[in-house]
Amino acid sequence: MPVRVGLQYIDIWNxxxxxxxxxYEAQNDPQGQIVxxxxxxxxxxxERWGNTPLExxxxxxxGARCCINRGFGSSCPEHQLYYYxxxxxxxxxxxxxxxxxxxxxxxxxxxxxxxxxxxxxIAYARTDFPDMPIYLMGAHYIRKALHPLTVxxxxxxxxxxxxxxxxxxxxxxxxxxxxxxxxxxFVEDGVHYNQRGFELFADYFREIxxxxxxxx
Numbered sequence: 001m002p003v004r005v006g007l008q009y010i011d012i013w014n015x016x017x018x019x020x021x022x023x024y025e026a027q028n029d030p031q032g033q034i035v036x037x038x039x040x041x042x043x044x045x046x047e048r049w050g051n052t053p054l055e056x057x058x059x060x061x062x063g064a065r066c067c068i069n070r071g072f073g074s075s076c077p078e079h080q081l082y083y084y085x086x087x088x089x090x091x092x093x094x095x096x097x098x099x100x101x102x103x104x105x106x107x108x109x110x111x112x113x114x115x116x117x118x119x120x121x122i123a124y125a126r127t128d129f130p131d132m133p134i135y136l137m138g139a140h141y142i143r144k145a146l147h148p149l150t151v152x153x154x155x156x157x158x159x160x161x162x163x164x165x166x167x168x169x170x171x172x173x174x175x176x177x178x179x180x181x182x183x184x185x186f187v188e189d190g191v192h193y194n195q196r197g198f199e200l201f202a203d204y205f206r207e208i209x210x211x212x213x214x215x216x
Contacts, residue, residue, distance in 0.1 A: 017079055021087060024070060034093065034095040037098050038097075039071060040191075042099065052199075055068065062216060064216050070091070080118070081117050089128055095132065111154070118159070135169075135171075136172070139175065156173050179200045
């Protein structure tokens with residue numbers, strides 16, 4: 001499959017992914033944590049966007065910080081595959097939470113091509129860390145949908161089947177969590193969560209990751 005997008009700089013959005021990655025690397029985050037990897041629905045879970053940061057919202061059972069946010073907005077699975085060694089492997093996660101949905105169409109990739117690239121990310125992670133639990137997040141509801149909800153449902157069904165091919169890989173579907181389908185939990189763009197939305201997102205992940213959070 002040919003690469004259809006600049007991997008370090010996104011011309012159509014005038015965005016430098018390399019700059020974002022360098023900023024993350026400068027944080028010197030610890031290894032052995034729960035790493036969240038994906039596009040802007042993780043990126044905006046931060047103080048920069050006026051929201052309680054993911055790292056503060058999701059704590060271990062002991063109250064300790066145990067999560068690291070490696071979301072980089074505007075990325076598609078092609079970018080996520082390219083930056084996997086620096087954004088994920090270098091952190092040697094205890095758990096990986098990976099969201100692949102979003103942005104692919106804007107860069108000329110079909111959903112099937114995006115899933116193929118996402119599967120490579122999963123395969124790399126499984127090879128590097130054979131016993132690490134991997135949680136695959138399906139496509140979620142947004143108020144300003146650019147395509148029918150059925151498109152997301154098809155994507156999720158295919159992602160679920162990918163998860164079944166890998167050991168210790170768990171698919172979860174945000175479309176089935178009704179509080180995240182409330183149109184009032186989005187900022188003005190209709191795509192990203194407001195503070196209330198991220199509070200519900202945190203509640204959802206506390207349930208999804210309860211066994212993992214209990215280990216910290």
